[in-house]
Amino acid sequence: LIGHSMGGALALALAADYPDLISKIVVVDAVPCLAAINDPAFKSKMNNDCSATVNQMTGMTNDQFYDMQKKTMPSLLADTTKLDMVVDWSVKSDRTTFGQMYCDFFNIDLRERIAQIKCPALILLESYFINLKPAIEGQYRNLKTANFQYATTGLHFIMYDDTAWYLGQLSTFLKQ
Known part of the structure; x- marks a missing residue:
């Protein structure tokens, strides 16, 4: 299951809710709790x-x-x-x-819920997010199968901004 942005959060939620159904997920430029990037104490309503x-x-x-x-x-x-x-x-x-x-x-806020995910998870992130690495990877701390890869160029739509890198990451992950 591959999801970009909101779709990435959906991939995380589905893999958490159905841990025996999904064999792999790719999360493209998404975090478990977007609001927590600015407010780590954020609580959903x-x-x-x-x-x-x-x-x-x-x-x-x-x-x-x-x-x-x-x-x-x-x-x-x-x-x-x-x-x-x-x-x-x-x-x-x-x-x-x-x-x-x-x-x-x-x-x-999926930060706690992602602990239920059993499948391998490739987390592809835009180049700027390397600056937020501790905060981002902290949000994913409960996802034990996370494999983080940061693009070297581009913005949120990394599949267009760094297409060769993106397709290479997908190909390697899907073949594993």
């Missing part, structure tokens, strides 16, 4: 109210939402040839779902 985020996303005009995505994506993607494609994916997303998922993603 039960019944988190995402209505403000959903209302903000759904309250934008198409042009406003497009402009927001067009301004945000360059901080996540160094390969400018892929910029329009990634922005287009965002713009085509259902805004209610987009807002709900964005809000939920900042409330999830």
Whole structure:
């Protein structure tokens, strides 16, 4: 199971909830608790109210939402040839779902739950995250099968920014 960003958190959650079902996971540029990067004491909220985020996303005009995505994506993607494609994916997303998922993603905390994961786990991280290595690897301390690899170039969309490295990491891990 391979997941990028929110999908990486989903891969962690599924592997924790179904430890005998999944044989390997690849987590691409995701951490067990995004909010804990800035606040290590973060505690997720039960019944988190995402209505403000959903209302903000759904309250934008198409042009406003497009402009927001067009301004945000360059901080996540160094390969400018892929910029329009990634922005287009965002713009085509259902805004209610987009807002709900964005809000939920900042409330999830899998730091303890990942102790249930039994399968090998390849954790691929963008180059900047080497600067946060102790905090990131600390979040994964309960995942005993974690194999951390940090890209040497690129941003959040490392599959585009450092494609050869990314595909090499996948190939090696999947063959093991």
